[in-house]
Amino acid sequence: MQPSSNLQSSLDALPSKAARIRALRAEGHRQADIARMLGLSDQHVSNVLRRSEKAGIVPERLGQGQQPSHLSQTDRGLEPNGLADQVLRIDVTADGMMVLPRDVLQALEIPQGGVLAAEVTDGQLTLAAPMAALRRIQRLAQKYRTPDESVVDGFLAERRAMWGEP
Numbered sequence: 001m002q003p004s005s006n007l008q009s010s011l012d013a014l015p016s017k018a019a020r021i022r023a024l025r026a027e028g029h030r031q032a033d034i035a036r037m038l039g040l041s042d043q044h045v046s047n048v049l050r051r052s053e054k055a056g057i058v059p060e061r062l063g064q065g066q067q068p069s070h071l072s073q074t075d076r077g078l079e080p081n082g083l084a085d086q087v088l089r090i091d092v093t094a095d096g097m098m099v100l101p102r103d104v105l106q107a108l109e110i111p112q113g114g115v116l117a118a119e120v121t122d123g124q125l126t127l128a129a130p131m132a133a134l135r136r137i138q139r140l141a142q143k144y145r146t147p148d149e150s151v152v153d154g155f156l157a158e159r160r161a162m163w164g165e166p
Helices: 005-012 017-026 031-038 042-055 102-107 130-142 151-163
Strands: 117-121 124-128
Touching: 005 017, 017 031, 017 042, 031 042, 117 130, 124 130
Parallel strands: none
Antiparallel strands: 117 124
């Protein structure tokens, strides 16, 4: 059983297999049909549906207005850091999983299967996109740099001195 071209294009706009499974279920498709349509095992579909229900993930509805996840945040109509200064409720499942809302992942430009930097300080968990973490590290290192000094030239001079080169 292959999905219609309209349905296929809506499914292609979703960011993951799990999102596709949840969307098809929300449209009323049976588990076995979803497995056949997506070329997945029935067990895989069952696991996604069970875990999604346990985590309280609301399935996405297929249809108009869905935009492909590969678009940049500007193309999707999101302002960079559009979620700044918001407090979000993130539920933690019994096995310790957290599900971040899609708009948070999009605003941070975290791809499917991406990685976040995490820091725990005084009982507070801070998550950062990789580029934000890099910028923070660069700001911290900036105070150790003297003006008009080339870090690369300094490094090379130290190495040459260490190796006894002029």
